[in-house]
Structure formats: C-alpha cells, structure tokens
Amino acid sequence: MIKRYAFGNRFETDTVPVKPEISSGEIPFLTMDQEKLSLTMNLESDDCVYGLGENARGINKRGWIYRSCATDDGNHQEDIVQMYSAHNFLVVNGSVRFGLFVDYPGVVTFDVGYTELNTLSIQLSDLNADFYFITGESVLDIVHQFRQLIGRSYIPPRWAMGFGQSRWGYVNEADVRNVVKRYRELNIPLDSVYLDIDYMDHYKDFTVDPERFPSFSAFVEEMKTQGIHLVPIIDAAVKSEKGYSVCDEGLEKGYFCTKEDGTVFEGAVWPGLSLFPDVLNEEARRWFGDQYKVLLDQGIEGFWNDMNEPAIFYTEDQLESTLEQVSAYQGKKLDLEAFWAMMGLFHGAIHSPDTYSRFYHNVNGRQICHETVHNLYGYNMTRAAGEAFERLSPEKRVLLFSRSSCIGMHRYGGTWMGDNCSWWSHILLNLKMLPSLNMCGFLYTGADIGGFGRNTTEDLVLRWLELGIFTPLMRNHSARLTREQEAYQFTDTDGFRHVISMRYVLLPYIYSEFVKAALRDEMMYRPLAFDYPADDRARGVEDQLMLGDGMMIAPVYVQNAVGRMVYLPETMKLYRFHKDGTTDETVLEAGDHYVSAALSEVILFVRPNHMIPVSDGGHCEREVDFNDIHFLSFPNGKPSVYEYYTDDGVTRNITEDAVIRYRMEVDGSIARMD
Ligand code: MIG
Numbered sequence: 001m002i003k004r005y006a007f008g009n010r011f012e013t014d015t016v017p018v019k020p021e022i023s024s025g026e027i028p029f030l031t032m033d034q035e036k037l038s039l040t041m042n043l044e045s046d047d048c049v050y051g052l053g054e055n056a057r058g059i060n061k062r063g064w065i066y067r068s069c070a071t072d073d074g075n076h077q078e079d080i081v082q083m084y085s086a087h088n089f090l091v092v093n094g095s096v097r098f099g100l101f102v103d104y105p106g107v108v109t110f111d112v113g114y115t116e117l118n119t120l121s122i123q124l125s126d127l128n129a130d131f132y133f134i135t136g137e138s139v140l141d142i143v144h145q146f147r148q149l150i151g152r153s154y155i156p157p158r159w160a161m162g163f164g165q166s167r168w169g170y171v172n173e174a175d176v177r178n179v180v181k182r183y184r185e186l187n188i189p190l191d192s193v194y195l196d197i198d199y200m201d202h203y204k205d206f207t208v209d210p211e212r213f214p215s216f217s218a219f220v221e222e223m224k225t226q227g228i229h230l231v232p233i234i235d236a237a238v239k240s241e242k243g244y245s246v247c248d249e250g251l252e253k254g255y256f257c258t259k260e261d262g263t264v265f266e267g268a269v270w271p272g273l274s275l276f277p278d279v280l281n282e283e284a285r286r287w288f289g290d291q292y293k294v295l296l297d298q299g300i301e302g303f304w305n306d307m308n309e310p311a312i313f314y315t316e317d318q319l320e321s322t323l324e325q326v327s328a329y330q331g332k333k334l335d336l337e338a339f340w341a342m343m344g345l346f347h348g349a350i351h352s353p354d355t356y357s358r359f360y361h362n363v364n365g366r367q368i369c370h371e372t373v374h375n376l377y378g379y380n381m382t383r384a385a386g387e388a389f390e391r392l393s394p395e396k397r398v399l400l401f402s403r404s405s406c407i408g409m410h411r412y413g414g415t416w417m418g419d420n421c422s423w424w425s426h427i428l429l430n431l432k433m434l435p436s437l438n439m440c441g442f443l444y445t446g447a448d449i450g451g452f453g454r455n456t457t458e459d460l461v462l463r464w465l466e467l468g469i470f471t472p473l474m475r476n477h478s479a480r481l482t483r484e485q486e487a488y489q490f491t492d493t494d495g496f497r498h499v500i501s502m503r504y505v506l507l508p509y510i511y512s513e514f515v516k517a518a519l520r521d522e523m524m525y526r527p528l529a530f531d532y533p534a535d536d537r538a539r540g541v542e543d544q545l546m547l548g549d550g551m552m553i554a555p556v557y558v559q560n561a562v563g564r565m566v567y568l569p570e571t572m573k574l575y576r577f578h579k580d581g582t583t584d585e586t587v588l589e590a591g592d593h594y595v596s597a598a599l600s601e602v603i604l605f606v607r608p609n610h611m612i613p614v615s616d617g618g619h620c621e622r623e624v625d626f627n628d629i630h631f632l633s634f635p636n637g638k639p640s641v642y643e644y645y646t647d648d649g650v651t652r653n654i655t656e657d658a659v660i661r662y663r664m665e666v667d668g669s670i671a672r673m674d
Contacts, residue, residue, distance in 0.1 A: 001135050002145055003027075008128035011105050011363075011373055015408035016132070017151050027133050029096050030122075039131075040121040047094030048529065048539060049112050049120060050139065053087025053407070053440040054417060056080045059432050059527045059542050061090065065114035069107040070375050070404045072311035072351060074419030074453055076429065084309055084418045085405045086375035087440040089146060091139050092120070093529075099134035099142040101149075101407070105373040125372075139530050140523070143439050147521035151411050153443045154386070155518050156472075158511055158649030159229055160302060160399040160444070162191025162621040163500050165486055166231075166477035171198040172212035173219055180228050182488040184619070188497045189504050191620045193223070194304065194477065195232040203271035204239045206246055206291045208298075220299035227620035229301055231399060234292070236308035236381050239271030246291055247275060255284035257359045257370065265359035267312035276310055279380035280361040280373060288381070289388025296392055302399025303385060304416070308378035309404045312355050322349040378404025379412075386412025396650050401473065407440050414444025416473055422451025422482070427464050427557040428543060434471065434525040435545060443517055443524055446473030455483040458490040459559060462499060462599055467555040469503040469602065470547055472514055472524070495600025498579045502602045504617040508629050512613060512645040513548030519645075519656060524548055532569040541567055549642065550610025550634075556597050563596035570608065573634035577602040587634070608636035611664050613644050621649070635668035 003023040026032065030039040043049070048060045056078065057064045068086035076083070088102040090110065102108055102122065109123040132149065136142040147153070165183065170176050176193050183190040201207040208216045223230055238246050238256070250256050256275040257265045266273045278284040292303065322345050329342050356371040370377075382402040389398040400413035409415070417433055420426040430447035437445050449468040450461040456478070468474045478485050487496035503510075517524040526546040528538035544554040544566065554566045574586045579600040588605075597603045606612055612632040618624040626646045642662045647654065661673040 002149060003133045005131040005133065007131075008126065010128050010130055011368070013103055013105050013376060013406070013408060015103055015406070016130075016149055019130075027131055029092075029098060030100075034127060037124045037127050038121055040119060041092075043092070043113065043118045043120055044095040045118065047092055047096075049090055049092055050527070051087070051090035051099075051436055051439045052110060053089070053437050053442065054083050054085045054405075054415065054433055055087070055436065056083070056429065057432075059435060060539075061110075061112045061436075063113050063117075066110045066112065067107065068110070068375060069353070070309040070378060070406075071353075072307065072309050076418070076420055076426065078425075084403050085378070085415065087405075087407055087437070089407060089440050091142050091439070093139050097135070097139070097142070099136070099146055101132040101134070101146060103130035103132065104128070105376045105406070106371070107374065138533060140526070143523060144521055146439070147441055150407055150441050152521070153410050153441050153518040154400070154413050155397065155515060155654055156399045156414065156444050157301065157397040159191050159621040161472055161474070161507060161511055161514070163189055163503055164192035164194060164231065164475040165190060166194030166196065166475055167480075167484070167486070168196040168478070169198075169480045170196065173214075176223070176230070179486060180223065180226055182486065184226065186488055186493055186497065187619065188487050188493070189500050189617070189619045190228065192229040192231050192302070194475065195230055197233055197235065197270055199232055202239065203235065204241070204244055204246070205234055206294050217298040224299065227622055229399075231302040231304060232295060232300060233304050233306050234385070235270060235306050236310045236377070237267065237269045237271065237274035237276055237312075240266055240273045240275050250275060250277060250284075250287070253284075253287065254362070255281070255287055257361060259359060260367075267315050267355065269307060269311060269313055273316070276359065277381070277384075278361050279384050280363050280368070280376060285380060285384040286387070289384035290392075292385050292388055293392050296398070301396070305378070305382050305385065305400070305402040305413070308381045308402060310377050311351065313351065314349050315355055315358065317358070318349050318352055318355065322346065375406045378402050379406040379409035382409050382413045395652065397652055401444060405442070410441030410443075414473060415442050416445065416475070417447040419452045419479070420448055421453040422456035422460055422478075422485075423454070424460065424557055424559050426451060427467055427555070430464075430471070431467055431543065431545060431555065431557070435523060435527050435530075438517070438523040438525050443514060444472045446471035446475060448475065448477035450476050450478060450485040452477055452479050453482065456485045458492065459599055461485050461487075461490065462492070462495055463556055465496070465499045466602055467553070467557070469499060469506060470510065470553050472510065474503060492600060495579050498577070498581070498600055499602060501617050502577055504621075504624055505614050506612075507621065507624050508613040508615050508626050508644070508646065509548065509551070511626075511649075515645045515647075515654060516643065516659075517548070519654065528552075528567070528569055535569045537567060538569045550607045550612055552605040552607065554595070554603065554605065562598065563594055566593050566595045566605075567591075568593065568605070571636070572605040572607055575604050575606065575632055606632055606634040608634050609638045609640040609664070610634060611640070611642040611662060611670060613642065613662075631662070631664075631670055633664060633668060633670065635664055635666060637666060639666055640664050641673070
C-alpha cells in the first residue's frame with residue numbers, strides 16, 4: 001500500500017506520473033521535526049536499509065551518510081557522500097518494514113547511522129516535498145509497488161547489450177577504424193564504439209569536426225556494415241559562440257538559464273564559456289531534444305549524455321573574485337596558514353557548489369533558482385532527448401544513457417556509474433550499485449569496465465569483464481592519458497575472447513530478463529536477502545547477487561585470487577566455463593564453498609529447477625540467433641517453466657505477447673510449450 005504525504009509548496013518533478021491522493025496525519029515510524037526539516041527513526045541493530053541508487057558503500061546502506069546532490073566528482077573513495085545522481089528511495093527491513101521515496105528536487109541527506117549508529121535521519125533543505133510511504137509483504141513487494149508508481153523503465157535496442165569499446169582519446173576516423181580492426185582481427189566480439197568529446201567541432205554539441213570525420217554519415221554507414229554502432233557523447237552545456245546555430249537560436253528564443261537579473265548565465269566547461277539549456281522549461285526542453293536530429297539523420301542510433309549535474313568548472317564572476325582575493329596576498333609575507341588559505345581559494349573556485357545559487361530556470365513564467373531544483377537537471381536533459389526520440393524515431397528504440405539522473409529519468413534512459421578508477425574495490429562497488437539502482441528504476445546500467453581513471457592492469461580488466469558480461473551496459477571505457485585498456489592491448493587474447501564471447505552466449509537470458517524486469521516493474525539484480533528473506537546469513541552477503549529468474553553471480557574481485565568463498569542459500573549448480581571452451585557443472589549443497597576460478601574463467605550458479613536460455617554466441621548482437629537457443633539448467637525434482645522474452649530487438653512495440661514458455665520436466669528434458 002502506498003500513502004502520499006505532502007508538505008509545503010511543492011515543485012512538480014514529474015517523477016510520479018499518476019499521484020495518489022494526499023494522506024493526512026503523520027508518516028508512520030518516522031518522527032518529523034518541521035523546524036529542523038528532518039525525519040528520524042531508531043533502527044534495531046538487525047534492521048537493514050536498502051536503496052539510494054547510485055552511492056558508495058554497501059548493499060545494506062547502514063553505517064554511512066549519503067547526500068543527494070548531483071556532483072561531478074570522479075574520486076569514488078570509500079568516504080564519498082555524493083555522486084552524480086539523486087535517488088531518494090530507500091527500504092527499511094527488519095523490526096519494521098517500509099519503503100520511503102522523498103520526491104524533492106533539492107539537496108537531501110540520508111544519515112543512515114553515521115551520526116548515531118542506530119538512528120536513521122533524513123534531512124531536507126526545506127519542507128516543500130512529497131513523501132511516498134510504502135508498506136508490503138516483502139522488500140520485493142515494496143520495490144514492485146514503487147516501480148509501478150514511477151512508471152516503466154527505459155528499454156534500449158538490443159544491440160546496446162552487446163559489448164562496447166570506449167576511450168576518451170579516440171579522436172578521428174582512423175582511431176575508430178583501428179579499434180574495430182583490432183577487435184575483428186582477433187575475433188573478439190564488439191557491437192559499438194563510443195565517441196567521446198573529441199569528435200565534436202571545438203566541443204560544440206551536435207557538430208562533428210570536419211577534419212577528423214570528413215564524411216561522418218558515410219563513416220557511420222561503413223561502421224554499420226561491420227556490425228558496429230557509433231555512440232557519440234552529448235554534453236549538457238552549449239558553447240557560447242556567435243554564429244554557432246544552437247547558441248544563436250537558443251539565445252534568440254530565451255532557452256538558456258539566466259542570472260537573477262535576466263541576463264544569460266555562462267559557465268566554463270569543455271567548450272570554454274558555455275550556456276545551459278533550460279531543460280526544466282518545456283519549450284526549451286523540446287527544442288534541445290530536437291537538436292539530436294542532426295546526428296540521427298547521419299545514421300546515429302545511440303547517445304550518452306554527460307556533464308549534466310550540471311558540471312561547471314568555473315564562472316567568470318567566481319574566477320574574478322578569487323583572483324582578487326588571491327592578489328591581496330601579493331607582496332605579503334605568507335605564513336603557512338595564509339598559504340593554505342590561499343590555496344583553498346583556488347580549490348574553491350573549481351566546481352563550486354555556490355555556482356548553483358547563481359542561475360535560474362524559467363518554469364511556467366516563474367523564475368526558479370537552480371539550487372532549489374538542482375537534482376532535476378540531468379533527468380530533464382535526458383528527458384529532452386528521450387521525448388524527442390519518440391517523435392523523431394517513432395519506430396525504433398534509441399540507445400540513451402546519462403551520467404546524472406534523478407528518479408523519473410529511468411523512463412527515458414539508463415545511467416552509467418561515472419568516473420570510477422582502475423581499482424579492485426571498484427569492481428565490488430559496481431556490483432553493489434546494481435540492485436540499488438534497480439530499486440530506483442534504473443535497469444540499463446553498468447560501470448566503466450577496467451576503470452576510467454588511473455592505470456589498469458590486464459588481470460583487473462579480465463576480472464572486471466567477468467562481472468561486466470552480466471551487466472546490461474557492458475562498456476570498457478577509460479580516461480585520456482591513462483594506460484590503454486582495449487582487449488587487444490594485453491597478452492591473454494584467448495582469455496579476453498573467451499570472457500567477452502560469454503556475453504554473447506548469455507545474451508538471450510540477459511535480454512529476456514531485462515525486458516521482463518522492465519515490463520513487470522521488477523528488479524533484474526537482487527541482493528540475496530531479498531530472495532531468501534528467512535535466511536539470516538543471506539542478509540549479510542555483500543558480494544553476490546541474484547540475476548533474473550534463475551541465476552546467482554559471484555565474481556572474483558580480489559587481485560591474485562584464484563577463487564573465492566561463495567555462500568549458497570540453497571543447493572545450486574555451479575557452471576564453470578573454461579578458457580579452452582570446455583564447461584563443467586557441479587551441484588553444490590547449500591552452505592559455504594570455496595569455488596576456484598582461474599583468471600579467464602567465467603563462473604555462475606543456477607538455482608534448482610531453473611533454466612537459463614543461451615545461444616551459440618556471435619561476433620556482434622546481430623550474429624546471435626535468439627531463436628536457436630539451448631539451456632543451462634538444474635533439474636532438481638520438480639517440473640518448471642521459463643518465460644523467454646524475445647523480439648526483433650529494435651522496434652518500440654514491447655509486450656508480454658512476445659513471451660514464449662519452455663517447460664522442463666523432472667528428467668531435465670525441455671520443450672517449448674506454446
Ligand atoms: O570532465 O568527455 O564521465 O566518461 O570520458 C570529463 C570526457 C568529461 C566525463 C565522463 C567521462 C568522459 C569525460 N567526461
């Protein structure tokens with residue numbers, strides 16, 4: 001059951017399409033302090049808190065503090081409190097069980113036992129908010145109700161579940177051709193190559209550099225003949241430059257954010273001084289979305305939206321005042337304290353959160369300070385594109401994912417986990433965010449495989465791929481100046497080919513489970529605790545996940561490990577896919593097991609009386625035959641049914657009608673039912 005509690009003068013976020021009636025009285029279990037703008041409750045020591053989407057720390061969020069304030073910070077250390085997105089949904093499960101969604105566009109803090117070990121405290125910046133309080137018979141039931149409330153999750157074209165190669169550093173046709181050539185030569189599957197900001201003409205959105213890509217549409221076509229989709233990046237801010245049509249037109253129509261006095265607001269990002277499309281304004285949003293047409297017309301079928309927190313390196317005002325303050329130190333004899341204070345001034349000038357109070361949106365004739373609606377920006381930039389694609393590409397799905405998001409955006413696109421590092425701990429962080437993102441509606445997601453920042457190693461990329469083959473977005477991406485990390489940069493070519501090929505073997509299952517999760521408002525990735533609520537041990541498992549109907553994954557994420565401990569809540573069948581192409585299957589009893597897993601070996605577990613549809617693979621998605629499937633299976637005493645979703649992978653018409661059922665008999669034989 002869902003109850004809505006509304007306070008103050010709320011800004012319409014459009015997160016909940018059909019709102020329930022407002023309930024009166026107090027929100028159960030939580031004490032609201034109107035003066036302190038907070039909600040608090042005591043937690044029992046065994047209570048678990050789940051959710052909060054993209055964030056650091058555990059699957060169980062207890063023991064840390066999280067801030068919903070979309071921020072461009074690529075330093076995902078253990079103590080980071082805010083990332084790129086704002087996902088204000090959590091579930092408390094234990095002595096009491098409920099879900100809470102804070103529908104609020106400003107900064108929110110979730111103190112989940114940081115200040116006081118056993119106190120949950122939610123702090124808002126003002127009390128103009130809607131709270132949705134959800135009760136249900138299980139965590140999964142609560143999540144399901146929440147997902148129904150916020151609407152169906154985005155479904156990409158199926159090729160977007162193939163493997164993609166990206167790097168901030170492919171600058172021209174030759175670079176891209178080389179990537180494709182190397183993958184194809186080595187017979188390592190590949191479906192897409194991403195174009196980072198260097199494809200643009202001086203970082204101008206919706207342009208292509210005429211020297212680096214002299215005949216872009218022909219090049220897009222050439223890539224397609226090789227089974228490769230090019231996916232360009234779009235940055236939130238538009239270069240401020242006379243004669244650049246997007247800038248001129250937006251200025252003329254008043255579609256950019258302004259300062260308080262109504263003059264246009266400029267901030268420096270990659271193109272230099274730039275303007276920020278007022279995507280919270282419906283007309284401006286439509287106009288910005290229409291700009292994507294220029295690339296769609298050249299054959300592009302997918303985009304990634306970046307820098308939409310929005311990231312702002314500096315503004316001229318801020319820089320000016322910083323320089324003024326710094327110049328006051330000139331000629332003075334600095335002591336250490338003064339030196340650090342001066343250094344702090346420079347630090348404060350970049351990415352200053354203060355900037356967000358200096359510009360405004362124009363929503364239905366009202367001037368709205370950005371700060372109060374900050375977390376809606378990435379959502380609405382991506383919504384601009386998603387809504388435009390429904391007009392511009394009514395038949396075919398378009399790939400779309402975004403760095404910043406807020407719940408609501410899940411209907412228009414996916415999200416990637418931002419600028420992680422080539423650290424072993426970030427494989428685990430990647431795993432832990434999958435279920436919390438699913439809870440918030442984000443199904444199409446994944447991390448930069450191999451790590452974005454810092455130098456990677458061959459074993460790290462391989463191990464990370466062994467998780468990545470299970471994530472809907474499977475993309476290797478890295479930053480400029482870091483060690484190159486395409487599969488062909490390393491020695492164990494057979495290992496890379498084997499692991500990446502496994503993705504294409506598993507694709508019928510991954511796609512089927514993905515679409516069903518979207519259609520049915522369910523989680524594709526679940527913590528063990530959600531599926532085995534009566535199992536106390538399952539509650540503490542932070543490094544294994546249930547994946548779809550019948551699978552459990554437990555990847556190795558420790559360097560030089562040759563296997564790992566795995567906890568089985570029930571008997572399961574372990575499948576081990578060796579690099580030499582052989583497979584072995586072992587039934588393991590419930591309990592703890594040490595499972596060996598060599599560096600280029602893929603392991604997965606199948607639940608009793610379950611089936612996993614797989615293909616013979618392919619070099620790209622279009623080579624995979626989704627009709628010619630066979631099954632990994634664990635018959636264990638009961639007949640069972642698998643619902644297999646398959647379609648053409650591109651059209652927008654996605655319904656349960658496409659589900660085909662397969663039945664497995666007690667003897668393990670499997671046959672199509674209808
Ligand atoms: O300030 O476009 O997260 O994936 O490679 C950095 C360059 C801007 C941040 C993205 C990253 C991308 C990079 N971008």
